[in-house]
Each structure stands twice: as C-alpha cells, then as structure tokens.
Amino acid sequence: MLELQSIQTDIIKADHLTANAGERVLLSGPSGSGKSYFLRILADLIPWQGSIQLDQQPVNGFSGPEWRRQVMLVPPESHWWLPSVGDHFSHPRQAAVEQLGLDPAILGRDPQYLSSGEKQRLAVLRAFDRRPKVLLLDEPCANLDPDRTSLMEDMLTGWCKEEAGLLIMTSHDPAQRQRMADRHWQIQDGHVIDQGDSQ
C-alpha cells in the first residue's frame, strides 16, 4: 500500500491519499496543473515535504535508488542509451513484446530508429522488467492509436492483477478513466484530491 500524508511543495499539496496493491489509479487535471510533477514527487526525484510510505515503510527507510526501483516512473518520452533495445532489459520477454503488438525482432534493433509509439510501449515493458511494486506512468497512451491503446490497457490491467502491482497513471481521456480507474485522483488548484471510485 502507498500512503501519502501532508505532501507539500511550492506547486502542489496533498493532505492524505492512499492506494492499495493491485489498484489502478488515474490522475487527472488540466494541462500544466502539475500531474507530471506530482508523479516525480512520488518517485522522490524532486525535493518535497511530508510523508510517503510504501507498505508502512517511509521513503527515508530506502536509499533514493532503492525507492525508485520499487516506485518506478516512466516519463512520456523515453530515452535509450545502450546500442540495442534488448540491452536495456535484464530478461527480455518476447511474449510481452508481442502482446503489445510489436515484432519481437525489435529487441535487436538500434533504439534511435524506433517510432515514438514503439518507444512508449517498450518503455513500459522496460519498467515491468525491473519488477517494481508501484508503476507511475505519465501519459502512457499519448502516442498510440485506439487499437494499441486497448492492448496497452489490457496489459496494464493484467500486470496489476497478476503481480499485485499498483498503477498510477495520468490521463486526459474521460473514457479511459471510465474503463481503467479503480480510483480517481484529481488535481484542482494545486491540491491532489481523491475522487474515490470513479466507476
């Protein structure tokens, strides 16, 4: 379980929020409201005040890298720094690659020739590969067509069920919220508010 208490920065505040393992939390708010910024706080990538606990253990009980291996952020645009796509994975799983509508041969390719949609899907798989407990996805379907979006949603839902993973993702799409959200967090005037069960 992820529990947030009295989170405060110059830009964003959150009084008390919780989310459980296996849940899908959708984070919404107008452009520029601080959704990406809030995900970066959860990943402890920027300084903030307050308390965040993962399974009753506070952030400070982990080193920064240890925390981020558990609570992993996938930004909207991914970066690849090794010669081939597969080099970024410790256990590349071809089945998962196919499940997202990609050719497994893509694992041998040079990342600089990937399309933005391919990069986005592979970035989510790369995060799965590191086996986090909480996955923070920033606009994971932004560059995908409706079919690919549906494949991505199925895979994310499957991950939450099978791995008891907690998914927190930003989305501008009310229909996606209808389909995906077990819980809906909304940013209003710099406050993150739990709107509860949106279904």
Place this chain on the structure above:
Amino acid sequence: MNGPELSLFDLGLAALMVVAVAGFVRPLSKRSANGLLVGMARMSLQLALIGLVLKALFENVTPYWVLLVSLVMLLAAGREVMARQHYRRHTIAEWRNGLFAMAAGSFSLTLLALLVMIDHDPWYHPRFAIPFLGMMLGNTMTAIALTISRILEGAHQQRAMLEERLALGESWQEASHTIRRDGIRQGLIPVINMMAASGIVSLPGMMTGQLLAGADPVNAVSYQILIILLIAAGTSIGILTASRLTLKQLFDDRHRLRLDRFTEEKER
C-alpha cells in the same frame, strides 16, 4: 647565448593582431571579444610582475616565499577554472572542488619532480619550483576547466535522460557514467594532442625556450619529455578528481538531479 632581443615594436605588432581579431569576433560574441582584450592586458601585466617576483625570489631563497607564491598561483588558477564556466553555483564548495582537483594534480607531481627527478639542493629553489608548478598548474587548469564545463553542459542538455535513468533506479554514479566519460575525454584531448604532435608538428614551449637560449638539444629534449609526462599524469589526476567532485554537486544525497542549484551565465 641569448636569442635576438625583441623590441617594443615587435610586441606591439603582435598585440595589434589580437586587437584586429577581437574586432572580427565582436559581432559574433561580445563576451569572447572582450575576453581576448582583457586577457591580453592581464597576461602582459601578470608576466611583467612575475618577472619581478622571480628576480626577488632568486635573490632571497627561502621555502616560505616559494610556498607563498605557490599558494597565490594555486588560488588564482582555482578562480580561473570557474570564472568562465557557463553554469555556475557560486558557492565555496564549487571553488573548493576546482582548487582541490588542481592541487591534487599539480602539487603532487611538482613535488615528485623536485624531490626525486631534479634533485637540486635546495629542492625548493624557485628557479625550478616556480616554473615547474606554473607549467603543471597552467595545463591542469585548462584541462579541468574543459572537463567541468563539458560535464555541466552535458548534464543540462541530457537532463531528461539522466532523470529517466535515476527513475529506473540507477545510482547517480551509474546514471551519469556517460556524462563523466565525455567530460574526461574532453579534458584529456589537449594533453593527448600535445603528446601526439610533439616533435612532429610542434616543438613545445619549454624546449623552444631552452634551444633559443642555446642549451644542448639532448638535454632540452629530456627535460621536455619529463615535463610532458608529468603534465599528462597531473592533468589526468586533476580531471579524474574534478569530474567526480563536479558530478557529486549535481546530485543530492537522495540521488536526485539538482540542476536548480546552478544558474546559467547568459550572454546578452
């Protein structure tokens, strides 16, 4: 034997060339053009002054004066390393890091050269100590400035990739590995070029000076080889130290990228 004497006219003609070049650079970068002119004025004044200082030191050989002059040289080099950086932090830590790296690279090897290789009595005689230290400091200063500048610019340009690698659970050392590698490579280019070109493209300054002054070429060459080897080792030590200390400042103890600590020195 001494080389032909230079007149003020000769020096003035060379200075005129720099002024003319600054005129061409000015429309492209006012700051660089001013840098050339101010640099020219400073260099002339400083060299004239060090001539007088050396004369005084030679007449009164004590380790304290040599140490004092060495420290002044080190402090000045520490300031120069940071002065023209594009991204600054304006803290004591920033300055201390450059200083420490330079001391590690140049003082240690100068001492080695004076105590073991030159072995003159007394070992701290300013005739050897000051020129040696000056050459070491001058070269490590340039190399360290290049390394720091490359690392700070690389971190700003590759900010998104750095943050993503941290987000995937890498430590700051892992995430910044490629940036450090590029910084070290950049800093080593001048000394590697110098070694590759020595004797073929260029005759290094110290050897040229000795030859002009009528020294035995074989002796001049062995001194020059010693100097270049010491410079190569010293700059490497300086660069390795500086790259590590600079990167450390870019991250906090939670391994978060903290570019907010730096300000960009903008050219208008």
